[in-house]
Amino acid sequence: MKKEINFTLNGNPVKIEVMPNEKLLDVLRDRLGVKSPKHGCGRGECGACSVLLNGKSIRSCITLAIEVDGQEITTLEGLEKNGMTELQKSFLQHNSFQCGFCAPGMTITATELLNKNPHPDEEEVREAIAGNLCRCTGYQNIIDAILDVSKKE
Amino acid sequence: MERELKYVGKRAVRIDGLEKITGAAKYTDDLDFGPSMLYVAVLESPYAHAIIKNIDTTEAEKMPGVRAVLSGKDFPEKFGLYLKDNSIFPADRVRYIGQQVAAVVAETPAQAEAAVKKIKVDYEPLPVLQNPLDAIKPDAPLIHPDLGKYEVVPWLYPQPGTNIAHVRKIRKGDVDKAFKEAEYVLEDWYHVPHVVHAPIETHISVALYSYDGRLTLWNSTQSPHTQRNIIAHSLKIPHKNVRVIASYVGGGFGGKAGISMEVIAAVAAMKVPGHPVKLRWTRKQEFQNSSQRQELYAHIKMGVNKEGKIIALKHELFWDVGASAEYGSNVVNATGFSATGPYYIPNVYIDSFAIYTNRPPCGAYRGFGYSEFHFGLESHIDRMAKIIGMDPVEFRRKNAIQRGQPVAYGVEMNPTGILECIDKVAEKIEWGKENKSPDPTKVRAKGFAAVWKAPAMPPNESSAAFLKFSEDGSINLLVSGMELGQGFLTAMAKIAAEELSLPLEKIRVELPDTDRNPYEWQTVASHVTWSCGNAVRRAAIDARNQILDTVSRAYHIDKANLYLEDGKVKCYTDPEFELPFEKFVIDGIEMPDGTYRGGPIMGHGMFMPEFTSAKVNPETGLGGHPNVHYTTGAGAVEIEIDKETGRIRVLKMAEAFDAGKAINPDLVEGQIVGGFVQGLGTALWEEVKFDENGRILNPNFTDYKIPTALDVPRDMNPIIVEVAQPDGPFGARGIAEHTMIPVMPAVANAVENALGIRIKDVPITPEKILNALREKGQENGN
Numbered sequence: 001m002k003k004e005i006n007f008t009l010n011g012n013p014v015k016i017e018v019m020p021n022e023k024l025l026d027v028l029r030d031r032l033g034v035k036s037p038k039h040g041c042g043r044g045e046c047g048a049c050s051v052l053l054n055g056k057s058i059r060s061c062i063t064l065a066i067e068v069d070g071q072e073i074t075t076l077e078g079l080e081k082n083g084m085t086e087l088q089k090s091f092l093q094h095n096s097f098q099c100g101f102c103a104p105g106m107t108i109t110a111t112e113l114l115n116k117n118p119h120p121d122e123e124e125v126r127e128a129i130a131g132n133l134c135r136c137t138g139y140q141n142i143i144d145a146i147l148d149v150s151k152k153e
Numbered sequence: 154m155e156r157e158l159k160y161v162g163k164r165a166v167r168i169d170g171l172e173k174i175t176g177a178a179k180y181t182d183d184l185d186f187g188p189s190m191l192y193v194a195v196l197e198s199p200y201a202h203a204i205i206k207n208i209d210t211t212e213a214e215k216m217p218g219v220r221a222v223l224s225g226k227d228f229p230e231k232f233g234l235y236l237k238d239n240s241i242f243p244a245d246r247v248r249y250i251g252q253q254v255a256a257v258v259a260e261t262p263a264q265a266e267a268a269v270k271k272i273k274v275d276y277e278p279l280p281v282l283q284n285p286l287d288a289i290k291p292d293a294p295l296i297h298p299d300l301g302k303y304e305v306v307p308w309l310y311p312q313p314g315t316n317i318a319h320v321r322k323i324r325k326g327d328v329d330k331a332f333k334e335a336e337y338v339l340e341d342w343y344h345v346p347h348v349v350h351a352p353i354e355t356h357i358s359v360a361l362y363s364y365d366g367r368l369t370l371w372n373s374t375q376s377p378h379t380q381r382n383i384i385a386h387s388l389k390i391p392h393k394n395v396r397v398i399a400s401y402v403g404g405g406f407g408g409k410a411g412i413s414m415e416v417i418a419a420v421a422a423m424k425v426p427g428h429p430v431k432l433r434w435t436r437k438q439e440f441q442n443s444s445q446r447q448e449l450y451a452h453i454k455m456g457v458n459k460e461g462k463i464i465a466l467k468h469e470l471f472w473d474v475g476a477s478a479e480y481g482s483n484v485v486n487a488t489g490f491s492a493t494g495p496y497y498i499p500n501v502y503i504d505s506f507a508i509y510t511n512r513p514p515c516g517a518y519r520g521f522g523y524s525e526f527h528f529g530l531e532s533h534i535d536r537m538a539k540i541i542g543m544d545p546v547e548f549r550r551k552n553a554i555q556r557g558q559p560v561a562y563g564v565e566m567n568p569t570g571i572l573e574c575i576d577k578v579a580e581k582i583e584w585g586k587e588n589k590s591p592d593p594t595k596v597r598a599k600g601f602a603a604v605w606k607a608p609a610m611p612p613n614e615s616s617a618a619f620l621k622f623s624e625d626g627s628i629n630l631l632v633s634g635m636e637l638g639q640g641f642l643t644a645m646a647k648i649a650a651e652e653l654s655l656p657l658e659k660i661r662v663e664l665p666d667t668d669r670n671p672y673e674w675q676t677v678a679s680h681v682t683w684s685c686g687n688a689v690r691r692a693a694i695d696a697r698n699q700i701l702d703t704v705s706r707a708y709h710i711d712k713a714n715l716y717l718e719d720g721k722v723k724c725y726t727d728p729e730f731e732l733p734f735e736k737f738v739i740d741g742i743e744m745p746d747g748t749y750r751g752g753p754i755m756g757h758g759m760f761m762p763e764f765t766s767a768k769v770n771p772e773t774g775l776g777g778h779p780n781v782h783y784t785t786g787a788g789a790v791e792i793e794i795d796k797e798t799g800r801i802r803v804l805k806m807a808e809a810f811d812a813g814k815a816i817n818p819d820l821v822e823g824q825i826v827g828g829f830v831q832g833l834g835t836a837l838w839e840e841v842k843f844d845e846n847g848r849i850l851n852p853n854f855t856d857y858k859i860p861t862a863l864d865v866p867r868d869m870n871p872i873i874v875e876v877a878q879p880d881g882p883f884g885a886r887g888i889a890e891h892t893m894i895p896v897m898p899a900v901a902n903a904v905e906n907a908l909g910i911r912i913k914d915v916p917i918t919p920e921k922i923l924n925a926l927r928e929k930g931q932e933n934g935n
């Protein structure tokens with residue numbers, strides 16, 4: 001019942017056999033060793049597992065691996081291929097995260113936002129990251145860091 | 154003369170920041186264990202209370218991929234932190250829905266799950282108790298008939314033959330007399346339901362048992378050494394053979410303190426030597442089988458004299474600790490000692506009961522019970538202020554406890570910046586200034602609360618630190634406090650940096666590994682900055698002394714004339730003298746005759762608060778010194794309520810805490826904001842709901858809502874106050890949990906100020922607001 005799929009992962013071609021019910025998150029983490037997307041709920045509710053599918057953020061815990069056949073997947077590992085992004089540098093300077101568990105998912109979502117809308121206002125930032133739960137920070141330092149990037153250039 | 158501080162108190166990028174932001178930080182589930190890994194699945198009790206008549210695992214054992222099946226037959230041991238009332242697997246009865254009854258170890262998670270379904274258990278259902286006020290009744294069915302037989306620390310008092318796991322009493326002065334003398338007396342009930350920690354990372358444990366009897370665990374934990382101790386003790390394995398390795402923790406909040414599901418992984422591993430086994434909770438299991446926050450029914454009677462002084466407080470706390478009080482009994486204990494709040498009150502009567510029910514075990518939760526009792530107390534304070542016609546902020550100022558005044562159990566209050574906290578919050582929130590909503594259907598108002606909290610710890614808690622230099626003059630600092638996000642690693646690095654005058658880049662602080670890092674009791678109670686900080690400071694001073702000794706011996710310079718600066722040894726009397734650490738901290742100093750002086754510099758330090766004692770009179774709570782000190786603070790909110798929908802939005806918050814000395818000011822501010830928002834969740838939305846059988850109805854983030862980026866105030870104002878703690882490192886004391894405590898009462902007080910209705914039961918939902926408005930309307934005859 002296994003099916004071979006081909007997709008681009010962080011710019012590199014991947015060929016792998018998957019079961020039809022295998023979740024993308026599990027394939028990325030357990031079979032391909034890409035550990036930045038995290039398992040927080042497994043139900044699409046927390047955003048910790050967010051990755052980019054052709055540039056659009058999705059929840060990899062509720063996405064079947066077979067669905068990404070022929071598509072392009074980007075995780076944090078891909079975003080920082082050429083060094084930390086401006087957004088990551090800003091997160092660092094703002095001490096944006098505490099436990100850090102939500103950071104990869106949050107970074108994916110914020111990256112998507114800044115790609116679509118390079119100069120969002122505060123409410124647009126809040127709106128964009130509202131699906132990424134963070135239990136530690138109260139979000140303020142995350143939002144400030146994103147807004148800082150949006151003010152640059 | 155005060156030395157000018159170079160690192161402590163200065164803003165800095167947190168030292169774990171880079172790892173976390175790049176995704177390089179490893180959490181337990183990110184570790185690779187290779188193809189020999191096996192997976193554990195757990196059979197959960199479908200009953201909240203039942204006798205286990207028989208467990209039949211024969212069919213499960215025959216399922217594909219199954220390597221072992223475990224139940225209470227194999228591991229009947231009890232475990233627990235303070236009261237050993239918890240079972241690895243219950244042999245005779247289940248006490249809550251979701252409790253682990255048996256487990257399967259198999260080659261894949263799916264095989265383990267499939268086999269679990271084949272285990273057959275015969276249950277005989279028993280009456281289910283879900284309300285502590287019912288469970289405390291003399292004729293209530295017993296949840297722990299063997300309560301008298303459990304091992305327990307000497308300062309907890311289980312009451313065999315009842316459902317009371319512990320009662321802490323305070324009797325100071327004469328409350329009955331004082332109530333008679335009081336000008337004003339107010340009495341009422343308050344209720345706080347169960348909530349969950351909801352860390353984004355669920356509990357996870359990987360365990361490996363080898364044939365030589367060594368058990369290694371990789372846990373997401375706040376308590377590596379305490380877990381080692383409990384496992385070694387319960388399973389009768391020598392401590393030296395148990396090793397707990399902690400990766401980064403994806404949120405703890407008390408839920409990963411002590412031990413829970415890790416014991417299942419440990420015993421599962423013992424059945425399959427040589428194979429690592431993994432157990433990871435699903436989000437649902439995280440709700441029903443890690444630990445929750447206690448539910449509280451509080452009864453408060455307060456007496457105030459003509460001058461506006463609180464002269465009497467009777468505070469009865471009925472805590473639902475769930476099916477096990479192994480940890481929660483100490484929440485009940487700690488709050489029993491402190492339920493006066495941050496006020497000086499001459500006559501005090503407190504009863505704090507730990508009551509078993511058939512709900513999931515409850516334990517440590519950020520605030521350790523203080524959030525729950527402050528909800529009632531600080532609501533009551535506001536109401537009392539209204540009755541006596543005094544401004545509630547003024548009323549708090551007037552009664553706030555000051556340094557040297559006795560707390561309820563008689564010990565003198567430590568130095569405190571409570572008045573400064575109150576004043577700064579009042580100023581920031583513009584207390585007294587009205588702010589009208591532009592929208593006529595909405596009302597705005599402010600609410601205030603003052604709080605305190607002491608670390609709740611056994612009197613012999615301790616911390617240790619070990620610091621070793623390397624050839625290049627850099628150090629590895631080994632401690633076993635846990636980085637939970639609060640900034641522990643950065644704080645410890647700064648303390649060492651300050652004492653050794655060594656730049657932060659030269660210091661690496663390691664996460665705990667019980668084989669390598671020295672002892673730490675646990676990362677709980679907001680006490681590691683203080684306790685472990687003291688140990689680190691001593692280790693650094695020890696290393697500094699070794700450095701100065703070596704240099705003094707080699708160069709014949711009086712030690713008193715030597716000092717450290719920027720990673721070098723310098724001399725007051727000889728400005729030319731300069732010896733960088735890397736020249737000698739490992740290899741020593743060469744003498745003219747070719748011999749060497751010195752050798753590897755290794756500092757060690759430990760700390761135990763030797764002045765504390767839990768030996769008190771059980772009937773009065775007096776005579777001991779149960780707490781090390783209190784951190785005080787205040788918080789206020791400005792809210793806007795939609796009168797038509799009952800919806801509340803918090804527009805602005807200000808919170809101030811007396812950190813003694815903020816080692817990491819920006820991270821302290823981060824704690825205040827984060828703690829406030831966690832508190833906001835409990836004030837407005839969060840509540841674990843149960844059906845009549847004791848089943849949780851909302852074990853997920855859709856039905857149990859935690860705050861998102863849209864839900865939080867746009868204007869958040871964290872304020873740091875610094876009145877030094879004399880025995881803290883550079884004057885520091887903890888603040889991390891405290892930040893959550895003012896929120897529930899501050900919001901409730903704001904609601905009353907807005908609409909004239911008093912909500913005595915959180916969360917304050919739109920439904921409760923609308924119902925209260927309707928009732929008020931009926932009372933007023935319209």
Ligand code: FES
Nearest residue numbers: 040041044047061
């Ligand atoms: S793990 Fe995918 S949304 Fe929570």
Ligand code: FES
Nearest residue numbers: 098100102134136
């Ligand atoms: S930093 Fe802990 S969940 Fe966001």
